[in-house]
Amino acid sequence: MGYTCSRCQIVGEICARIANARDALCSTVMSETRGGDARTASRIAIVTGAASGIGRALAEALAANHVEVVLADRQVSLAEEVAEGIVRRGGAATVVDLDVTSHARFGTVVQETIARTGRLDYLFNNAGIGVAGEMKDYQAADWDDVLNVNLRGVAYGVLAAYPVMVEQGFGHIVNTASMAGLVANGYMGSYVASKHAVVGLSKTLRIEAKEYGVRVSVLCPGAVRTPIFEGGRYGRMKEDLDMDRWRALCERFLPLDPSVLAEKALRAVERNQAIIVVPGWWRLLWYLERLAPPLGERLFGAAYQRGKREMLSIRRTS
Numbered sequence: 221m222g223y224t225c226s227r228c229q230i231v232g233e234i235c236a237r238i239a240n241a242r243d244a245l246c247s248t249v250m251s252e253t254r255g256g257d258a259r260t261a262s263r264i265a266i267v268t269g270a271a272s273g274i275g276r277a278l279a280e281a282l283a284a285n286h287v288e289v290v291l292a293d294r295q296v297s298l299a300e301e302v303a304e305g306i307v308r309r310g311g312a313a314t315v316v317d318l319d320v321t322s323h324a325r326f327g328t329v330v331q332e333t334i335a336r337t338g339r340l341d342y343l344f345n346n347a348g349i350g351v352a353g354e355m356k357d358y359q360a361a362d363w364d365d366v367l368n369v370n371l372r373g374v375a376y377g378v379l380a381a382y383p384v385m386v387e388q389g390f391g392h393i394v395n396t397a398s399m400a401g402l403v404a405n406g407y408m409g410s411y412v413a414s415k416h417a418v419v420g421l422s423k424t425l426r427i428e429a430k431e432y433g434v435r436v437s438v439l440c441p442g443a444v445r446t447p448i449f450e451g452g453r454y455g456r457m458k459e460d461l462d463m464d465r466w467r468a469l470c471e472r473f474l475p476l477d478p479s480v481l482a483e484k485a486l487r488a489v490e491r492n493q494a495i496i497v498v499p500g501w502w503r504l505l506w507y508l509e510r511l512a513p514p515l516g517e518r519l520f521g522a523a524y525q526r527g528k529r530e531m532l533s534i535r536r537t538s
Contacts, residue, residue, distance in 0.1 A: 264337045266290045266329065268320050268377065269347030271298035273446030274396060274439075277478035278344050281486050283311030287342070290333055292318035320347045320373030323380075330380040340384055342489075345377040346396040346439075348414075355409040363410050370414035371421075378425060385434045392435040394489055395422045399442045399497070402506045403516065406524035407531070415440075419495070426494055435492050439485050442502035443475040465534040 265282050269275035270291035279289045283306040291299040296317050303313040316329050334340055349369045351362045374395050385391030400408060401415030422438035429436050481498050488496040497503045509516040 263287045263341040264333065264339055265342035265344060266292055266333060267344040267346060268292045268318060271295040271302060274444060274478050274481060275346040276302050277482035278346060280306060281482040283313055288312040291315045292329055294319050320376060321368045323376045326376045327380045330384060334384060339388060340381060341391055343377055343381040343393045345374040347373055348396060350408060350411045352408055354407060366410035366414050371417045374418050374421060386432040389433045392489060394437045394439055396439045399440050399502050402440055403509045403520065405520050407527060437489055437493055437496055439496045441481055442499050444478055444481050445475040446478055
C-alpha cells in the first residue's frame with residue numbers, strides 16, 4: 221500500500237511539473253504573439269532587399285504580426301511604396317537606403333536602428349541577385365557582383381547585427397539562401413556558389429550563437445515568383461532571351477507566390493528551424509543529393525542538358 225501511494229505521489233509530481241511547463245510554454249507563446257514579454261514587446265526587424273519579391277513579402281508578413289520593420293534596399297522609392305502600404309494596414313515601417321556590399325553603411329543602419337528602438341530582434345539578410353549563364357562565358361564582374369551581394373552582403377549583415385544581439389542576449393538572424401545552396405545545377409554557377417556559402421555560414425554561426433541566446437536560420441526557397449528569375453534588379457542574363465518564353469519556362473517549376481512563402485517561412489522561424497525549405501516538396505531533391513550523390517548528379521545533369529536545349533530555343537537571333 222505504501223509503495224502504491226509513493227508511486228502515485230511520484231506520478232502526481234511528474235504531472236504537476238508537466239502542467240507547469242505547459243502553462244509556461246503557453247504563456248511564452250502568447251506573450252510572443254501579443255508582444256507582452258519584455259523580450260518580444262515592440263519587436264524590431266531589419267529586412268534587406270525589402271522593396272520587392274521575398275523581402276517585401278517577409279516585411280509585410282512581419283508587420284502583420286506586429287513587428288516593426290526596417291525596409292533596407294537600394295530601391296528606395298519602391299521600398300517607400302511598400303512601407304506606405306504597411307502603415308495603411310496599421311503596421312509600423314521605416315525605409316533606409318542600404319547597399320549591402322558596404323560594410324560601413326550596414327553598420328550605420330544597425331546602429332541607427334538600435335539608437336532609435338533600443339533593440340534588434342530580427343535581421344533578415346535577404347538581398348540577392350543572379351547572373352544566369354554558363355561559366356565559360358563569365359567575366360570577372362559576373363563573379364564579383366554576385367558574391368559581393370549574396371555572400372559578402374550576408375557576412376556584413378552578420379558583422380553589423382550579431383555583436384548587438386550577443387550583447388542584448390537575444391535575436392534571430394535569418395539568411396536567405398536557396399535550394400541552389402543545397403543542390404547544384406548548371407547555368408547559375410556564381411549563384412550556386414554564393415548560396416552554398418550562405419548555407420555553410422549560417423550552419424556555423426548557429427552553432428556558435430546558441431550559447432549567447434542568438435538564433436540563426438537559413439531560408440532555402442524553391443522556385444518563387446520574384447524578379448530573381450530575371451537576375452533581379454541588379455543581376456542579369458548572359459543570354460539574349462525572349463523573356464516572355466523564358467517566364468513561361470519558369471512556370472514549369474510551379475513558382476510559389478512570395479506571400480505564401482513568407483507565411484510558411486515565418487512559422488518555421490518561430491520554431492527556430494535551422495534549414496527552412498519552402499515549398500516542402502523541394503526537400504526531396506535535397507534528400508536525394510545527400511543520400512545518393514551519383515544519382516543526384518545524373519538527375520541534375522540531365523535537367524541541365526534539357527534546360528540548355530530549351531534556352532537555345534528561346535534565344536533571340538539578330
